[in-house]
Amino acid sequence: MLYESSPADTPSVYHDARLNTEAAKILPGQYFVTDRDIVLVTVLGSCVAACIRDTRAGVGGMNHFLLPDAARDVSPASRSARYGSFAMEVLINQLIRHGARRETMEAKVFGGGSVLPELRSSGVGESNARFIVEYLRKERVQVLAQDLLDDCARKIYFFPVSGRVLVKKLRHLHNATVLAREQDYSRRLMDVDVSGEVELFR
Numbered sequence: 723m724l725y726e727s728s729p730a731d732t733p734s735v736y737h738d739a740r741l742n743t744e745a746a747k748i749l750p751g752q753y754f755v756t757d758r759d760i761v762l763v764t765v766l767g768s769c770v771a772a773c774i775r776d777t778r779a780g781v782g783g784m785n786h787f788l789l790p791d792a793a794r795d796v797s798p799a800s801r802s803a804r805y806g807s808f809a810m811e812v813l814i815n816q817l818i819r820h821g822a823r824r825e826t827m828e829a830k831v832f833g834g835g836s837v838l839p840e841l842r843s844s845g846v847g848e849s850n851a852r853f854i855v856e857y858l859r860k861e862r863v864q865v866l867a868q869d870l871l872d873d874c875a876r877k878i879y880f881f882p883v884s885g886r887v888l889v890k891k892l893r894h895l896h897n898a899t900v901l902a903r904e905q906d907y908s909r910r911l912m913d914v915d916v917s918g919e920v921e922l923f924r
Contacts, residue, residue, distance in 0.1 A: 769788040
């Protein structure tokens, strides 16, 4: 039994009464890798999440990330690419660390909605959606399903053992916490150091 989570900001684990199972809540900038029969839960606005598992190794994980706002970057192409690659490689490296192999990984990807006014004009949601699909194509990780773009937020439930995903479209967000969380995360990204290299294990 294992789990590997974001070291600086560990996702909270709780009991989901509706699903009657243990669950881990993944916030912006976090990831979680496990071989346990639990559900990984996140809410996405402009952010994207990759749900990746290896059926042979019996391990799976989820991340939740946002590319920096290209309009505010000094070097938008390189910085955004480096940050997106970092977020994906951290997840994939942790899966490989726990026995997964790239050639037997499968992914389902979600998010990239146009729900935040301050990010809508810069097309961050669209950039996130394009990035995650292109990244997985280049890394030859098969994408089994995707639910990207649109103008609404989404709540994602990923069951890493079975690969099952439940998606709830949130047409009306009565709780401003989700939007505030992504806005704060977007601002914090401008101070993230992505100058180092993260090498993808082969």
